[in-house]
Amino acid sequence: MRDTTVPVIELKDVGKQFELQGRRIEALRGARLTVHKGEFVCLIGASGCGKSTLLRIIAGFERPTHGEALMWGVPIAGPAPDRGMVFQDYGLFPWLTVRRNIAFGPIARGRPAAEVKDTVERFISLIGLQRFADAYPHQLSGGMKQRVAIARVLANDADVVLMDEPFGALDAMTRERLQDELLEIWQRTGLTVMFVTHSIEEAIFLADRVVVMSPGPGRIESEMRIDLPRRRDVSAPDFNEIRRELSRRLHNDLARKAA
């Protein structure tokens, strides 16, 4: 969309099989996907469609058994700070305060202390948790924890933020507020975001492009570009039309499977 020379992320015919209790399971087959710098891509699909597997392959937590996953044209060899992951269960370090959770990445990468301090304070105010900077994760609400998890990835200069149903465990109000905050951060920083969700509405609200996946074996079914102007109104007729179309694609697929 913006930088057209090399895609940030490129999946070439990526497949993933693994063994579970002696049975071979095909989690993902033939996934092709190109994501450009600054794009906001949402992946939706029923459970078992391989959307989390796809994200974990890009994160470097899983190796593809077929095909290739590339970042900036180079094969992904393992987890690294240029791809930050935001987990549904937060994955914060419970023994570190908010401040030190955010500082974890920069310290691990050996940034000088003064720079770490600046970075941390900047991101704490970005997520509005100044008053909770010295609180431990168990003292925070789900929404606050997820803000910290996002800040932790941003503070580490990630190019791509991978989000695996990050707002799935939050209540509706908190989720809406975090969606807005995420979009604001995304627009301000020019990040590339890949966001897994099972909510059609969330996908349309957030994404430049929605990738529809289907199960058994998990694969990419179709893609849909969302050109609605932002901030999007979830009750507008054109929003609804897209919702209906995506819903049709998801259910078609389920119906076909049942038949």
Place this chain on the structure above:
Amino acid sequence: MSATADIGPAADAAATDASAAAPAPPVAAWRRARGALLALALPIGLIVAWHLATHGRKYSLIPPPSDVAIELYDLAFGGIYDDAYSGTLYVHLLASMSRVYGGFALALAVALPLGLMIGRIALMRQLLDPTLQLLRPIPVTAWLPLAMIMFGLGPRSAFFLVFLGAFYPILINTIFGVRSVDPRLFEAASMLGCTGSVQFFKVVLPASLPAIFTGLRLGLGFAWVVIVVGEMTGVETGLGAIIMEARQLSRTEIVICGMIVIGIAGFITDRLVVLLGRRLLRWSPSHA
């Protein structure tokens, strides 16, 4: 709490926490006094029962509490009986404490790194775990004769037994702690740029600290149990030694004094570990 309006559920939770921790002063004082009274009720009752059962009986083999109290004073400060035991308490206490803490420290120094490695490195687990599990059911006290052969009669055997007694609780709990670290935290660390052996110090150690502390408490408890057995043969000083010696001399009040001192020393040590744990584990909802 002014935070409630703009922050939501966590602020509510924080508010309830705060009010639970700091109620109005008179209420808090009453609550603390009530707790102390309830805690003291049983020991006082036991002492009264002991007194009633033994006081004024000429041939009671168990001395009444008042005799024990006088003996304890004499043992600690002297000036009453002025016999061989008067004023020697601190010598024995110090001797036992040095063995307990020395053996415990050595056990910690060996069991902690070993537990971290067995928990995290499959090769270490395969190499060491079967042997350690096979040796574990052997009661520490059964090692005494062998220890006396290997280390000679005397304090070194006691030291070895304490080491052995504290070793397994620390080891087992450390392994358990490491094995139960949420795998998510390793993923989080590695995507943030913390990989390889650094994860030992940045993730494995802090994440398993609660379990390690449980091991420390159990280990220290065992150390005090074992010290008495270790000091019972061929050792001149130590609380175990005077208990054994006083038994042979039928000075039962000294035996009981030794028991009381061990109880108090063990209790204080345990409190210290708990306090240290509270400081280091402030982050853990089950310890704070």
